[in-house]
Amino acid sequence: MHISPLRVYALVFAALLVGTLTTVAVAFQHLGPFNDIVALTIAVTKMTLVVLFFMHAKYSTRLTKIVVASGFAWLLFLIAFTLSDYLTRGWLGVPGK
Amino acid sequence: MANPQPLLATHFDTLDQQRESASLGMWVFLITEVMFFGGLFTAYIVYRSRLHGLFDYGSHELNVTLGAINTIVLICSSFTMAIAVRASQLGDRRTLVRFLVLTMLLGLTFLGIKAVEYQEKFVHHLVPGPHFQWHGPQPRQIEMFFSLYFAMTGLHALHMIVGVGLILWLLPRSAKGFYGPDYHHPIECFGLYWHFVDIVWIFLFPLLYLLGRSHFVG
Amino acid sequence: MPSTERAVLETEDYINADYNIKSWLLTTDHKRIAVLYLISVTLFFLIGGLFAVLIRLELLTPQGDLMQSDTYNRVFTMHGVTMVFFFLIPSIPTVLGNFLVPMMVGARDLAFPKVNLASWYVFNLAGMFTLYAMFAGGVDTGWTFYTPYSTTYSNTHVVATGLGVFIAGFSSIMTGLNFIVTIHRMRAPGLTWFRLPLFLWAHYATSLVMILGTPVIAITTLLLAVERGFKIGIFDPNLGGDPVLFQHLFWFYSHPAVYIMVLPAMGVISELIAAFARKPVFGYKIVAASSMSIAILGFLVWGHHMFVSGQSVYAATVFSVLSMLVAVPSAVKVFNWTATLYKGSVSFETPMLYALGFIGLFTVGGLTGVMLATLGLDVHVHDTYFVVAHFHYIMVGGTIMAYLGGLHFWWPKMSGRLYPQFWSRLSALIIFVGFNLTFFPQFLLGYMGMPRRYHVYPEEFQVLHVLSSAGASILGVGYILPVFYLTWSMRYGPRASANPWGATGLEWQTSSPPPTHNFLETPVVTTDAYHYSEEVTVG
Numbered sequence: 127m128h129i130s131p132l133r134v135y136a137l138v139f140a141a142l143l144v145g146t147l148t149t150v151a152v153a154f155q156h157l158g159p160f161n162d163i164v165a166l167t168i169a170v171t172k173m174t175l176v177v178l179f180f181m182h183a184k185y186s187t188r189l190t191k192i193v194v195a196s197g198f199a200w201l202l203f204l205i206a207f208t209l210s211d212y213l214t215r216g217w218l219g220v221p222g223k
Numbered sequence: 224m225a226n227p228q229p230l231l232a233t234h235f236d237t238l239d240q241q242r243e244s245a246s247l248g249m250w251v252f253l254i255t256e257v258m259f260f261g262g263l264f265t266a267y268i269v270y271r272s273r274l275h276g277l278f279d280y281g282s283h284e285l286n287v288t289l290g291a292i293n294t295i296v297l298i299c300s301s302f303t304m305a306i307a308v309r310a311s312q313l314g315d316r317r318t319l320v321r322f323l324v325l326t327m328l329l330g331l332t333f334l335g336i337k338a339v340e341y342q343e344k345f346v347h348h349l350v351p352g353p354h355f356q357w358h359g360p361q362p363r364q365i366e367m368f369f370s371l372y373f374a375m376t377g378l379h380a381l382h383m384i385v386g387v388g389l390i391l392w393l394l395p396r397s398a399k400g401f402y403g404p405d406y407h408h409p410i411e412c413f414g415l416y417w418h419f420v421d422i423v424w425i426f427l428f429p430l431l432y433l434l435g436r437s438h439f440v441g
Numbered sequence: 442m443p444s445t446e447r448a449v450l451e452t453e454d455y456i457n458a459d460y461n462i463k464s465w466l467l468t469t470d471h472k473r474i475a476v477l478y479l480i481s482v483t484l485f486f487l488i489g490g491l492f493a494v495l496i497r498l499e500l501l502t503p504q505g506d507l508m509q510s511d512t513y514n515r516v517f518t519m520h521g522v523t524m525v526f527f528f529l530i531p532s533i534p535t536v537l538g539n540f541l542v543p544m545m546v547g548a549r550d551l552a553f554p555k556v557n558l559a560s561w562y563v564f565n566l567a568g569m570f571t572l573y574a575m576f577a578g579g580v581d582t583g584w585t586f587y588t589p590y591s592t593t594y595s596n597t598h599v600v601a602t603g604l605g606v607f608i609a610g611f612s613s614i615m616t617g618l619n620f621i622v623t624i625h626r627m628r629a630p631g632l633t634w635f636r637l638p639l640f641l642w643a644h645y646a647t648s649l650v651m652i653l654g655t656p657v658i659a660i661t662t663l664l665l666a667v668e669r670g671f672k673i674g675i676f677d678p679n680l681g682g683d684p685v686l687f688q689h690l691f692w693f694y695s696h697p698a699v700y701i702m703v704l705p706a707m708g709v710i711s712e713l714i715a716a717f718a719r720k721p722v723f724g725y726k727i728v729a730a731s732s733m734s735i736a737i738l739g740f741l742v743w744g745h746h747m748f749v750s751g752q753s754v755y756a757a758t759v760f761s762v763l764s765m766l767v768a769v770p771s772a773v774k775v776f777n778w779t780a781t782l783y784k785g786s787v788s789f790e791t792p793m794l795y796a797l798g799f800i801g802l803f804t805v806g807g808l809t810g811v812m813l814a815t816l817g818l819d820v821h822v823h824d825t826y827f828v829v830a831h832f833h834y835i836m837v838g839g840t841i842m843a844y845l846g847g848l849h850f851w852w853p854k855m856s857g858r859l860y861p862q863f864w865s866r867l868s869a870l871i872i873f874v875g876f877n878l879t880f881f882p883q884f885l886l887g888y889m890g891m892p893r894r895y896h897v898y899p900e901e902f903q904v905l906h907v908l909s910s911a912g913a914s915i916l917g918v919g920y921i922l923p924v925f926y927l928t929w930s931m932r933y934g935p936r937a938s939a940n941p942w943g944a945t946g947l948e949w950q951t952s953s954p955p956p957t958h959n960f961l962e963t964p965v966v967t968t969d970a971y972h973y974s975e976e977v978t979v980g
Contacts (some may be wrong), residue, residue: 127404129312130305139302146294150287153433161437165429173422180305181418187243188252189625197254200653201261203740207756208265208689211744212272214755223251234550235627236963244552244626251618255656262660262690266675274681351673363674364681370673374664 128185138179145172230406242408248414254418256382260423263375267430270371274364279435280426281368284349290432293336294424300329301421306413311410314403319410323397326417327390330383337380344369372431379427382420389413454857454954469554470957475540476855477561482536483924485527485568488575494518494917496896497879497910505897511897514581515597521584522602526609530698533705534616534651535564537847538644540855542620544955545638547629547964551621560615564607570605573724574598583894585695588676588687592668600669603662610655610662611727613701617651620644629947631966635729638970639715639722639944642729643708646736650697650704654740661687668867685751692743699727700739703803704732706843707774710796711952713846714778716944717793718785721971724777731770738767748819757816764814765788771807775800790942791865798873802838806831809884824894827887833880842872845923852927853937857954860930864922872919878912945971 149168157164183194207212235241271278286350307322348356351370359365393413402410455472458464465473495516499507508516539557543550551557574580580602582591606759624637626643664675665687674680676687715722722728744752744760778800787793809831813819821830853859882905887893891902898906940949947964948955 127312129309132306132309135302135305135309142298142301143295146291146298148237149304149429149433150291153287153436156437162434165433169426169429172425176301176418176422176425180301181415186246189247193247193250193254196653197257200254200740201257201264202263204258204657204693205268207741207744208269208686208693209272210759211685211689211752211756212269215753218754219337233547233958234552234554240626244622247625248553248618248622251621252614253650255614257656258653259656259660262657262664262693265690266664269686270681273683277681283512300856352671361681363679367674367681370675370680373673373677374667416503432945 128182130179130182130185134179138175141175142172227242233275235371238405240412243408245345245408245412246415249415253415256419257300260375260378264370264426264430267371267375270367271434274367276435276438277361277364278368279438280359281365281372282432284344284347285372285432286343287432289336289340289430293333294428296329296333296336297421297424300326300333301418303329304417308407308411308414311397312404314400316397316400316402319397319402323390323394325396327387330387330390334380334383337376341373344373349431375427375431379420379423382423386394386413386417386420388400389416452952453956454952455859455955455957458957460843467558469550469558470745471539471543471551471554471557472855472955472957474557474561475536475538478531478535478564481561481565482532485523486920488572489523489528490917491522492516492523493913496520497913499896500906501900501903501910503898503900503903505905508896511581512898514583514894515579517894518580518583519575522571522580522606524836525584525698525702526606527564527571529702529836530609530613531616532645532844533563533709533840533847534620534644534701535560537709537844537851538616538620538647539706540833541851542623542644543627543642544951545641545946545957546624546627547588547947547960547966548623548627549634549958549960551619552627553619554688556615557619560612560619563615564612567605567612568607569609570601570608574601574605577601580736585691586662586665586687587691588665588668588684590677591665592674592676600666603666603669606807607659607662607666610659613651613655617648617655620648621652624648626630629964629966635726636966636969637729638771639725639728639732640708642732643704643711646732647701647704647708649736650701650739654694654701655695657690658698661690661694664690685747688747688750689743692746692891693740696743696746697736697739699832699835700735702840704735705730706799706840707771709843709847709850710778710799711774712779712946713792713796713850715971715973716850716942717790717796717833718782718787719943719973720781720785721775721969723780723783724773725970728774728777731773734770735767738763738770742767742814745814745819748816749823760894761814761816765811768807768811768814771803775804775807789866791862792846792942793851794852794869794873795842798869799839799842799846802834802842802876806839809834810975822887822890825887826891826893828884829893830880830883830887833883838876838880842876845869845872848923848927850942851948852930853941854948854953854955856927856931856934857937857952858930858934859937859941860926860934864926868919868922868926871915871922875912875915875917876918879909879916880912882906882908882912928972945973 145168149165152164153161155161177194183190231238231241235244303322303325307319310318310322333420344350348354349369351366351373354360355366355369357365393409397410455470459479468474479901481767495508499505499513539551577598580595580597580599582595582597582599586599586603606647624641655951667673668677674682676682676684678684711722711728741765742760744756745764748757808974809827813822813828849860849865886902886905889902891898939952941953947966950964
């Protein structure tokens with residue numbers, strides 16, 4: 127059982143705040159397609175910090191890490207394979223598909 | 224006064240096995256929640272890509288300031304919850320109770336701000352259904368944005384309410400000193416749940432409030 | 442038997458530990474919960490079976506003379522919903538899994554006994570929603586609830602049924618979660634992963650599917666209920682919504698759901714083949730790996746249900762290839778079971794009859810599945826009786842045979858009684874004959890163009906339909922017989938010893954029925970799962 131020093135929590139907390147303020151500021155800039163990419167990158171980074179440090183995944187068993195990774199992998203399967211339909215409609219030149 | 228019940232359940236062999244089982248069980252439950260919200264995120268992504276920029280009009284109707292404040296409120300609540308879990312690991316009863324209460328108050332603040340936002344939507348006829356009104360292009364598709372907005376933030380808010388309820392259940396036990404180095408997995412598991420609900424919002428905020436904002440600037 | 446003798450013979454077990462109803466309804470003993478589930482799933486099987494009887498009666502004649510189309514739509518929908526969600530998905534995991542998983546790992550109970558009890562109550566609550574919908578007039582959307590018919594045009598109790606499915610999902614998740622934590626954290630000393638019985642590998646893989654898939658149907662049925670109840674469009678084309686998105690979300694779960702239905706069955710078959718050939722399962726590690734592969738690959742094939750829905754041809758091709766890939770681990774199992782029989786000491790007790798039947802029927806079902814995975818062929822047979830026959834070969838010829846085989850194998854352990862072999866073997870044979878007569882004609886019907894979900898058909902199809910209905914009546918007899926002789930055995934059957942079959946496995950090392958805490962001392966495991974080369978005798 128790992129007990130984190132308060133300093134770690136405070137650093138993560140600060141990073142999360144910085145991330146929030148950054149993402150709001152960047153949202154109002156004209157970055158074209160990069161707006162979405164930056165926003166999602168910041169969100170994924172914040173999530174990673176919460177999972178690793180607040181939820182102690184970094185100090186947990188390998189099994190816990192596999193469980194966490196599987197959850198996200200499966201969400202990606204759902205999104206990616208569903209999008210594989212929508213984004214490829216009309217690719218093969220078959221009418222109506 | 225410590226926990227009057229025996230700490231070790233009869234079907235487990237050691238306290239460690241019990242704690243690790245509880246933790247694994249909670250993580251497995253959380254990935255079911257990931258997939259549960261995941262269906263909504265999938266719908267959002269599919270429709271966003273199909274409706275080519277119409278969602279930005281919907282985004283624009285949301286109050287970024289309130290959304291950002293709520294994001295910060297939840298991040299603070301995650302911080303206080305992490306401290307509470309740490310306190311339970313150390314058997315620090317006073318800190319545990321204080322930070323559970325703080326977490327709960329922050330959660331209630333979030334819900335209060337959310338209620339204000341929902342009320343604004345109601346007043347502006349942006350709640351999907353028979354009373355929806357949109358005086359711009361493609362109202363029926365904008366209604367889709369709001370259907371997803373209410374579905375996603377509503378489901379999230381429901382989870383917050385359950386979270387607050389669970390804190391109310393844990394508080395008297397914490398005050399009585401039930402939780403310490405040998406037995407604190409209820410707090411630890413609840414912490415995992417609370418952080419998960421925070422993570423959902425970490426994604427909801429940019430997806431609903433921030434994408435497409437730059438189109439409406441100068 | 443004089444009462445004094447009986448008092449001496451009766452030791453305390455999980456059944457006689459306490460006799461009042463409260464001790465059963467508030468139990469946390471996984472074995473009692475398994476029995477509670479046995480009662481629930483049997484009830485739902487009978488209800489689903491009654492709907493099947495109505496279907497086959499109606500289809501005896503080409504006209505719609507027994508019922509109107511509206512009614513027929515409700516009948517086949519309720520048959521599907523009841524059988525899929527309230528019998529096939531729960532049966533093996535909640536009856537055999539709940540009973541055996543803790544025993545096979547050498548534990549005193551599952552990781553979360555109260556969650557286990559709660560799952561049974563949640564299951565019955567879900568059943569009540571569905572039963573209410575049934576009595577109030579039923580649902581006519583098909584068990585697949587496709588939009589926009591289900592959201593906008595159907596005048597039936599879609600919300601109640603959808604909520605029933607939603608709630609049943611939670612029961613499934615609770616069971617899967619319990620199994621995963623138990624198998625990871627509560628194995629007895631010496632019980633390494635590769636010493637686990639294949640029944641456990643199968644249930645572990647099933648649990649992964651339950652955990653990762655069920656939440657998606659939960660959100661889908663919830664959205665369905667919200668759309669219908671509050672007129673908020675998510676799948677409504679008028680609002681920019683897409684009915685095909687409903688199908689993507691629905692099948693993301695419902696395809697892996699068929700693996701929830703078949704993986705536990707395969708786990709049972711591994712145990713039965715090993716026990717009645719008195720040999721370790723050939724290629725143990727490969728069979729274990731095949732369960733895991735099916736669970737994982739099974740999530741990547743759902744688009745094969747949507748080949749004619751308007752899905753992009755590119756995506757359809759990818760799904761078609763992946764669907765063929767997922768057949769490989771299933772075939773591997775069939776090869777390995779067959780290899781296990783080779784040079785084994787084979788005997789034909791009732792459970793073995795079911796296992797052998799499973800291998801044949803599952804192979805037919807699996808091969809026709811590969812045919813359906815073939816994009817071009819599926820375009821012709823989609824929504825025909827070919828598909829109906831395919832999935833009944835797997836679900837009934839596969840899962841139900843395995844469920845009955847497992848029930849007959851572990852019945853002495855669960856009840857402490859033996860049943861008459863003559864009647865049980867006869868039932869197995871009746872079921873095999875009845876099943877094939879019912880469903881093989883349906884392949885022919887479908888290939889010739891008989892659509893599914895129709896009750897009016899061209900005259901030239903009548904002969905095959907009559908054969909099918911005749912088969913169904915034989916099948917029905919086969920299913921009713923065990924109800925009688927198994928119930929009879931509980932009172933009049935000879936008492937079973939700890940290991941009447943001479944099988945390996947920790948569950949056979951304790952009394953029949955087992956004591957409440959399963960083992961007097963935590964077992965220590967030193968051998969592989971199917972250690973038949975050493976002396977394993979009836980005892």
